[in-house]
Every structure is written in structure tokens, then in C-alpha cells.
Amino acid sequence: MxxxxxxxxxxxxxxxxxxxxxxxxxxxxxxxxxxxxxxxxxxxxxxxxxxxxxxxxxxxxxxSDPDAGKVHFGPYATAWLKDRKLAARSRERHESVIRLHLLPTFGARSLASITTAQIRAWRTACLDRTGEPTVVKAYQIMRAILNTAVDDELIRRNPCRIKGADQYDVPERPVLTVPEVYAVADAIAPRYRLLVLFAAFTTLRFGELASLRRRDVDTENAALTVRRAQAEMQTGALFDKAPKSDAGVRPVAFPIELLPDVRLHLDAYAGPGRDGHVFLGPQGGQLRRSNFRGDWIDARKKAGLTVDAHFHDLRHTGNTLAASGASLRELMTRMGHSTPRAALIYQHMVNGRDREIADRLGSMIRKAREDTDS
Missing domain, CATH: 3.30.160 (Double Stranded RNA Binding Domain)
Structure with a gap:
């Protein structure tokens, strides 16, 4: 006693x-x-x-309550994700990262027992078995969960304190020339020719291109209206979502030199009616990355590209080509990036500076095609 x-x-x-x-x-x-x-x-x-x-x-x-830190990471992370306001695709990615990369190491541990040294050892082990972008994402989510635990007064300090672990240097991606863009466009299946040209000369993302409808294409003014982006779940389900920010909803001018390709494509390959998809898969269903990837790789090889260019590199190519003579504001608007004054995105730019950018791209197209024909 x-x-x-x-x-x-x-x-x-x-x-x-x-x-x-x-x-x-x-x-x-x-x-x-x-x-x-x-x-x-x-x-x-x-x-x-x-x-x-x-x-x-x-x-x-x-x-702080000494018992608070005894809460186990696994149940807390599950509850944390449930409470987040996330788009369906983002929620799926978060769930996958937590399940595959966080729970196996930390799921059964109490929040208070997790140390910076353990975080560092976990990160090193992850880098040995998976790519750095995935590890960076896992670390960011881990830090966010533990930041919430600090706010909930379950732990006093976040052990995710590894300098630079939340970011990585994106490798420099190749920039294709206008002739290289056309070489791939000429080599790919005809139903995807305009997809390649739009990716390069409007800088739309794959999801934005896949969700385009006939009513989004203005052939009179040579312009597109981006209203949505297609997302694909791990289950294969497709759905349209709003762009990541208000800046993602935007008009984008395209070079008038593409109008013959646009009209030909709409007549031959687009879905019927105003709401018909501009780009469809080989069997007439919705376009998917999976049913396009093989065609892209084959066309890239057939075109004789010496660089391992991804489809997304066409957007990088277009942004680089458009940068000549364009202001930062104009480029961000064209690319669909957010700015402090995002309301400017709704101003009609087709007949203004964005048209000038598209016209400059058009002059590059004309010159490249003339050089090829000569």
C-alpha cells in the first residue's frame, strides 16, 4: 500500500x-x-x-494530456482522411498513399511514439523501393496528419522535420520542335491527330482535352472553352470534374492554321450533338489514357523522336513556344494557372492578346510546314 x-x-x-x-x-x-x-x-x-x-x-x-499521444496512428489517419474535403480522385490517391506507404510502418504506433529519426528511416526505406515523387507525396500527407494531431493537442510537436523532404526537383522535360510535333501528329492514328496538335498549340491537359464537347469548339473564332476536366478512378470509372481552380475555366485561342484539322476531325471522329465528346476512344467510347498510351508510344517511335517524350511534354512544348512575347499574366491565363486576381480569367481574351499568342504559334506552324515541304 x-x-x-x-x-x-x-x-x-x-x-x-x-x-x-x-x-x-x-x-x-x-x-x-x-x-x-x-x-x-x-x-x-x-x-x-x-x-x-x-x-x-x-x-x-x-x-497536454499524457494519454492523448497514446492514440494509434492508423485509426487517427483514417479519421483524418474521412474529415478532409477532397475531390473523389484526390481522396482516392490520399487513401492509396496512406494504405500503401504510411500504415505498414506507423499504423500500430501511438502518435506520441513517432520520432523524427523514425520518420527519416521510413523515408530512406521508401526511396529505396519507390519513386521520389511518391515518397514526397507520402511525406506531405504524413506531415499534414501530424500537424492536425498537434492542433488536436495529441502531440506537442510534429516529428516531420526533415528539410527538403516535402519537395523534389522535377527533371527537365524535353521541348519538341514544331516539325517534331507534326511528325508525331502525322504518324499517329488519324482520330488522335488533332489531340496531339491541340495539346501542343493550346497547352490543354489530357483531362481537359478528353472532356471537350463540340459546343466547346468555336470554329468561327478559332477558340476553345475549357469548362471541365476528365478524371479516372483506379476502378476505371470516368467522370468530369471542375478544374482545380477558377483559373482553369477559360477561353483558349488556337492557331487558325489548325482550322482545317479541326473541321475534318469534327466531321469524322467527334461524338454526335452539341454535347458529343470531341475526342473518343478507338471503339467510340470515352477517351482514356490507357487506350491512347500505346498509340502515342508507337507514333513517337514512328516519327523518329530521339527523346523519351511523354504526351504531357506537348503542353510543356506549347508553353515554351507561347512564352515568346507573352507576359506572365497572359501565359498564366492561357495555361489555366491561378493568380491573385483570378477574376480576370473570365474576361474574353480570344480577340485580344491570347489571339496574338495563337497567331504567333500559327506563324511558327506555317514556317515549319513550309520548310518541310521545300
Whole structure:
């Protein structure tokens, strides 16, 4: 039985246990219930000093419930994800990262037991078995979960403190020349020819191109209206979503030199009606990355490209070509990037500077085609 001769204090008490060690007890500031400190102490003096520290932490508002950190990471991460407001595709990606890369290492551990050293060792092991972009994403999510745990006062400090772990240097991607763009467009299946040209000379993303409808194509003014982007779930389900930001909804002028290709494509390959998809898969269904990837690789090889260009590199190519003579504001608007004054995106730009950018791209197309024909 514990020795009850411990001296009472204004705040809490210190008492000697049967083992001879000393224990401190105090009132939980949240519940008012009497609780014992987790540690015991060799001397009465040590116990009283510890009690003084606890009292000071409570007074300064820095005290945290010692039991809070005993919450396990797995259930907490699951609840954290459930509470996030995320688009369906983003939620699926977060769930996949948590399940595949976080739970196997940290799922059964208490929040309070996770240290910076453990985070560092986990990150190193991840880098040995998967790509850096995935590891960066996993680290970002881990840090976000533990930041919320700090806000919930379950832990005092986030152990994700590895400098530079939340970012990576994107490798420089190739920029194709206008003749190379046309070489691939000429080599690919005819139903995808305009897809290649639009990707390069409007800089739309694959998802934005895949979701285009006939009513989004203005052949009179040589312009597209981006209203949505197609997303694909891991289950294979396709759906249209709003762009990532208001800046993603935008008009984009295309070179008038593409008008013959546009009219030919709409007549031969687009879905029927105003809401028909501009680009369809080989069997007439919706365009998917999976049913296009093989055609892209084959065309790239047939065109004799010496660089390992991805389809997305066409957007990089178009942005680089358009950069000549365009202001940062004009480029960001054309590319669909957010700006502090995103409302400007809704101003009609087809007959203004965006048309000038498209016309400059058109002059590059004419020159490249003339050189090829000569």
C-alpha cells in the first residue's frame, strides 16, 4: 500500500509508494479528475520539482494530456482522411498513399511514439523501393496528419522535420520542335491527330482535352472553352470534374492554321450533338489514357523522336513556344494557372492578346510546314 504521509501542496501532492519511489498526483485541468503522473521519482525532492513543472505547464497553457499521444496512428489517419474535403480522385490517391506507404510502418504506433529519426528511416526505406515523387507525396500527407494531431493537442510537436523532404526537383522535360510535333501528329492514328496538335498549340491537359464537347469548339473564332476536366478512378470509372481552380475555366485561342484539322476531325471522329465528346476512344467510347498510351508510344517511335517524350511534354512544348512575347499574366491565363486576381480569367481574351499568342504559334506552324515541304 502506498505511504500516505506525502506532504500536501497547494497544487497536487507527492506521496511515497511501497516500492520506495515517489509519485505525484494533480487535478486534470480538463476534467478536474485526480490523476497520477506517468513517471515515478527516486526522491521526494525530484517528485516536487516534477510537480512544479506540471503546474507551470498548466499555468502557461502548455500542458497536454499524457494519454492523448497514446492514440494509434492508423485509426487517427483514417479519421483524418474521412474529415478532409477532397475531390473523389484526390481522396482516392490520399487513401492509396496512406494504405500503401504510411500504415505498414506507423499504423500500430501511438502518435506520441513517432520520432523524427523514425520518420527519416521510413523515408530512406521508401526511396529505396519507390519513386521520389511518391515518397514526397507520402511525406506531405504524413506531415499534414501530424500537424492536425498537434492542433488536436495529441502531440506537442510534429516529428516531420526533415528539410527538403516535402519537395523534389522535377527533371527537365524535353521541348519538341514544331516539325517534331507534326511528325508525331502525322504518324499517329488519324482520330488522335488533332489531340496531339491541340495539346501542343493550346497547352490543354489530357483531362481537359478528353472532356471537350463540340459546343466547346468555336470554329468561327478559332477558340476553345475549357469548362471541365476528365478524371479516372483506379476502378476505371470516368467522370468530369471542375478544374482545380477558377483559373482553369477559360477561353483558349488556337492557331487558325489548325482550322482545317479541326473541321475534318469534327466531321469524322467527334461524338454526335452539341454535347458529343470531341475526342473518343478507338471503339467510340470515352477517351482514356490507357487506350491512347500505346498509340502515342508507337507514333513517337514512328516519327523518329530521339527523346523519351511523354504526351504531357506537348503542353510543356506549347508553353515554351507561347512564352515568346507573352507576359506572365497572359501565359498564366492561357495555361489555366491561378493568380491573385483570378477574376480576370473570365474576361474574353480570344480577340485580344491570347489571339496574338495563337497567331504567333500559327506563324511558327506555317514556317515549319513550309520548310518541310521545300
Amino acid at each position: 502506498a505511504n500516505s504521509q506525502g506532504r500536501r501542496r497547494r497544487f497536487g501532492s507527492a506521496r511515497q509508494l511501497k516500492s520506495g519511489r515517489w509519485q505525484v498526483r494533480y487535478r486534470d485541468p480538463g476534467t478536474g479528475q485526480l490523476r497520477s503522473a506517468e513517471e515515478t521519482y527516486a526522491t521526494k525532492r525530484d517528485a516536487e520539482v516534477a510537480l512544479t513543472h506540471i503546474e507551470a505547464d498548466i499555468t502557461r497553457g502548455q500542458w
